[in-house]
Amino acid sequence: xxKIEKLHKSYPIGKDSLHVLKGIDLHIxxxxxxxxxxxxxxxxxxxxxxxxxxxxxxxxDYYLNDQLIKDMNEKKSAILRNKFLGFVFxxxxxxxxxxxxxxxxxxxxxxGMSRKERLKVALEYLDKVGLKDWANHxxxxxxxxxxxxxxxxxxxVTKPKxxxxxxxxxxxxxxxxxSVMDLLKDINDEGMTVFxxxxxxxxxxxxxxxxxxxxxxxxxDELTKASxxx
Amino acid sequence: MKFLFDSDTWQEIYGSIRKNKVRTVITIIGVLxxxxxxxxxxxxxxxxxxxxxxxxxxxxxxxxxxxxxRTDTPFKGxxxxxxxxxxxxxxxxxxxxxxxxxxxxxxxxxxxxxxxHNFKSGDFRVSGDYPVLDQIQKxxxxxxxxxxxxxxLSTAKVTVxxxxxxxxxxxxxxxxxxxxxxxxxxxxxVIGVYKPSNTIDFDGDTAYIPFTTYxxxxxxxxxxxxxxxxxxxxxxxxxxxxDILLTLKGLHKVHPxxxxxxxxxxxxxxxxxxxxxxxxMQFLTWFVGIATLIAGVFAIGNxxxxxxxxxxxxxxxxxxxxxxPKSIRQQIILESVFLTTVAGMLGIIFGSLVLFLIDAAVSxxxxxxxxxxxxxxxxxxxxxxxxxxxxxxxxxxxxxxxxIVKPIEALREE
Numbered sequence: 001x002x003k004i005e006k007l008h009k010s011y012p013i014g015k016d017s018l019h020v021l022k023g024i025d026l027h028i029x030x031x032x033x034x035x036x037x038x039x040x041x042x043x044x045x046x047x048x049x050x051x052x053x054x055x056x057x058x059x060x061d062y063y064l065n066d067q068l069i070k071d072m073n074e075k076k077s078a079i080l081r082n083k084f085l086g087f088v089f090x091x092x093x094x095x096x097x098x099x100x101x102x103x104x105x106x107x108x109x110x111x112g113m114s115r116k117e118r119l120k121v122a123l124e125y126l127d128k129v130g131l132k133d134w135a136n137h138x139x140x141x142x143x144x145x146x147x148x149x150x151x152x153x154x155x156x157v158t159k160p161k162x163x164x165x166x167x168x169x170x171x172x173x174x175x176x177x178x179s180v181m182d183l184l185k186d187i188n189d190e191g192m193t194v195f196x197x198x199x200x201x202x203x204x205x206x207x208x209x210x211x212x213x214x215x216x217x218x219x220x221d222e223l224t225k226a227s228x229x230x
Numbered sequence: 231m232k233f234l235f236d237s238d239t240w241q242e243i244y245g246s247i248r249k250n251k252v253r254t255v256i257t258i259i260g261v262l263x264x265x266x267x268x269x270x271x272x273x274x275x276x277x278x279x280x281x282x283x284x285x286x287x288x289x290x291x292x293x294x295x296x297x298x299x300r301t302d303t304p305f306k307g308x309x310x311x312x313x314x315x316x317x318x319x320x321x322x323x324x325x326x327x328x329x330x331x332x333x334x335x336x337x338x339x340x341x342x343x344x345x346x347h348n349f350k351s352g353d354f355r356v357s358g359d360y361p362v363l364d365q366i367q368k369x370x371x372x373x374x375x376x377x378x379x380x381x382x383l384s385t386a387k388v389t390v391x392x393x394x395x396x397x398x399x400x401x402x403x404x405x406x407x408x409x410x411x412x413x414x415x416x417x418x419x420v421i422g423v424y425k426p427s428n429t430i431d432f433d434g435d436t437a438y439i440p441f442t443t444y445x446x447x448x449x450x451x452x453x454x455x456x457x458x459x460x461x462x463x464x465x466x467x468x469x470x471x472x473d474i475l476l477t478l479k480g481l482h483k484v485h486p487x488x489x490x491x492x493x494x495x496x497x498x499x500x501x502x503x504x505x506x507x508x509x510x511m512q513f514l515t516w517f518v519g520i521a522t523l524i525a526g527v528f529a530i531g532n533x534x535x536x537x538x539x540x541x542x543x544x545x546x547x548x549x550x551x552x553x554x555p556k557s558i559r560q561q562i563i564l565e566s567v568f569l570t571t572v573a574g575m576l577g578i579i580f581g582s583l584v585l586f587l588i589d590a591a592v593s594x595x596x597x598x599x600x601x602x603x604x605x606x607x608x609x610x611x612x613x614x615x616x617x618x619x620x621x622x623x624x625x626x627x628x629x630x631x632x633x634i635v636k637p638i639e640a641l642r643e644e
Contacts, residue, residue: 054550054638074555074633082552093547093641097245109238110552154551 001161001193002028002051007060009046020046022216023060028195030161033188033227035196035204038213044197045166047213051195052085052164053077065161082110086155090167092147094139094154100126101135104154111158125153129183145176152183162193169203181206243565250537254569257533261526261573261617262580268519268613269581269605274588275512277603282504284601292333293366293497294471296478297456305485314482314491316454323481324459324474331470333462336363337454339444345391345437346412347399354395355436356413358444366458367433372396374407374422381421381440388443389413390422392435413437416447467498523617530569531624534562538628545632546640555633562632566625567618574617578610 009021020043028034038044049055050062053072062069065084072080086107087093094103101122108118126132129149131142139147148168155163165184169177181203188194188208196207204210208227212220247254301312321337339358344351363369364376372393381388389411391399400406410417418439426435444450459474461467475492478484484491538545545558585603592600 049638052550054641055636074549078549078552078554081550087550089641093543093550095544095547097249106548107551110548110554110557115238158552 001030001032001065002026002195003061003063003066004051005061007047007050007062008058009043009050009055010058020216021050021057024213024216024218026211026218026221028162028193030193031188031191033185033194033196033208034211035198035207035209036211036213037198037201037204039199041215042213043216044213048164048166048195048197051162052087053081078110082107082158084161086158086160086163088148088151088155088163088165088168090170092139092144092151092171094147094150096139099136099138100131100142100150103139103150104157107154107158122153122157125157126150128156129153143176144172145179148172148176148180149183152180152187156187156192160192162195163187165194165196167197167199169198169200177203239561239564242561243568246537246541246565247569250533253533253537257530257569258573258576260529261523261570262577264519264522264524264526265574265577265613265617266581266584267522268515269578269610270584271515271519272512272605272609273581273585273603274600275508275515276605277585277588277600278511279508280601280603282501282508292461292465292467294459294461294467294474295456295495295497296459296474297493298482299490299493301484301488302490303485303488305488306483308483314484316457316478317452318454319452320478320481321454321457324477327477328470328474331461331465331473332459334362334365334458334460336360336366336458337441338363338457339441339448339450339453339455340436341448343414343437345395345399346415347409350399352395352398354392355434356444357433357436357438358441358448358450359438360441363438363458366460368427369424370427372423372425373405374420376422376424377438377440382442385442385446386440387416387418388421388440389418390424390438391420392437393423393425394435395437396423411437413439414447467496471496519613520616523613524620526573527570527617527620527624530566530573530621531627534566534625534628535631538562538632542632542635542640545635546637546642549637550641558632559626559629562629563622563625566628567621570617570621571614574614578614581605 004024004026007021007024007026008019010017010019012018024047036044036047046055050057051064053064053069056072064080069080094100095106098106101119104125105118105122108121113121123132123135126135129152131146131149131153134142134146134150139150142150148171152163152168155165163184168184169180172180184194184196185206194207196203198204205224206226207224209221209223211218296316298314298316301308301310301314304310316337318337321335325332325335336359341356342353343356345354359377360382361377361379369376369390371390374390376390377388380386391406391411396406399411400409406420406423409420411420412418418437426433439447461470471494475494476486478492479486479488482491545553548558549555582605585605588600589603
């Protein structure tokens with residue numbers, strides 16, 4: 001599903017450049033539940049941004065769904081994002097003046113679905129995350145856990161190949177963290193590839209594979225107990 | 231163009247406008263004010279033009295008036311300050327020498343007299359005229375007719391009086407035609423009543439009697455007080471005025487360079503000044519209106535630029551969810567066009583309303599030369615189209631700004 005070979009990325013800082021990713025090799029198959037761990041500055045967010053087509057890499061090859069990602073323009077990557085990827089952010093990133101339902105329906109708008117149809121689909125997904133009754137509430141009327149569940153519903157609504165979650169529990173307390181992780185597990189059980197970035201061991205342990213990053217290189221890549229249990 | 235008719239597009243725009251109510255209103259006022267000024271000023275200029283046209287309307291605008299004063303230069307043995315009079319001989323000479331240029335020529339004699347009918351009386355101007363006067367300055371007759379050639383030939387004692395005279399001298403409801411009126415103790419038969427024009431008028435309330443009758447009654451012999459001349463189409467009136475004055479100077483032994491001996495007014499020239507003023511005003515109106523419009527449109531661009539800056543994060547989210555740069559651009563441009571269009575429409579509505587109120591306030595007042603202040607529909611359409619084009623163009627700037635930021639940078643924005 002995701003295949004990365006000898007990936008390099010550096011950011012210019014003044015006259016110098018900061019080498020963030022120094023040759024990453026990573027292969028994630030369909031249906032995997034992977035977490036990327038690392039302290040801040042290890043390059044994990046950069047990796048997620050590149051995988052999420054929000055940023056472009058300098059060297060190496062990146063295949064998404066067997067398609068080589070190269071020479072992307074904004075339009076192409078926007079379409080690919082819409083088609084293959086679902087995003088969950090640490091700060092939820094819901095649009096404040098739209099209701100939960102409208103937020104969930106937004107990716108379908110960019111997909112070109114009719115309003116009636118996409119509100120119907122969005123409501124299904126809100127139901128799936130247990131927030132059907134909150135459909136017409138604005139984000140500021142929801143709790144943090146509820147917001148993140150709306151965001152997950154929004155990430156799922158286009159039936160993407162991969163869900164990318166950047167510190168999905170970073171802004172949540174432990175109870176809501178568990179409920180969000182349970183939700184991600186359920187999604188993975190249904191066969192969706194889930195890619196989580198975190199710096200919390202407890203969160204990482206709930207995934208099936210942990211990839212540890214340090215200073216732009218992978219230092220370990222192992223399966224967890226959770227995966228062996230299945 | 232599908233996105234134009236998509237209810238979602240409009241919902242997006244509504245959402246972002248609702249979010250910034252105060253700014254939206256202030257922005258709209260900028261453009262609204264511009265087009266409002268344009269409409270009101272153009273309407274007022276048009277109203278003035280109409281007003282002046284009406285003012286000059288009943289008058290042949292290619293007219294020249296000539297009268298005599300006193301000489302200011304000694305000539306051929308005469309001292310300066312000499313008084314002299316126009317004569318019927320001058321009229322004949324002018325008529326034959328300038329037969330190509332002169333269309334109509336009306337010699338006139340005027341005085342003030344007491345008019346008496348039964349027990350009512352009033353002091354009015356009395357004017358000896360030829361029927362040709364009616365062609366130079368159209369008389370609007372309420373009753374009867376104006377003087378005719380027969381009256382001139384027969385030196386008939388007939389008079390055409392004004393509406394005011396009729397009201398002052400006659401009982402209500404009495405048919406004045408055929409009634410007799412004493413002017414300077416001589417009976418005249420009333421043959422017509424006219425309504426003085428509320429436009430340019432040199433006579434006011436005047437009782438017109440035949441020129442020949444006037445000459446006989448007031449014993450004016452050959453003398454002529456003044457004359458009105460209108461020129462044929464295509465005649466250079468200024469040149470004609472100069473030539474006529476020169477001829478008259480020759481006839482009356484006045485120095486050719488004498489500036490005071492003859493008084494003359496060239497109505498065309500005077501009207502030209504006013505017309506020039508109105509054209510200048512219209513030009514100014516366009517200039518001010520368009521400049522204000524542009525300022526307003528720039529204000530919209532400015533506001534949108536700020537809005538885009540503030541919405542960087544939202545735009546980043548949208549792009550992460552699959553919004554193409556094109557769809558983002560479309561939305562912002564449409565927002566700009568929408569704001570300018572709404573502002574433009576409101577401006578036109580308010581402008582028209584003000585014109586309507588002005589019209590209602592002054593239409594019954596003849597003292598203010600402002601008639602039917604309107605703006606042409608094509609002009610409105612052109613202004614409106616310009617507004618939409620400008621709105622689109624100015625929207626391109628923030629739209630571009632919204633899409634050059636990479637989604638990842640936009641998402642990082644807090």
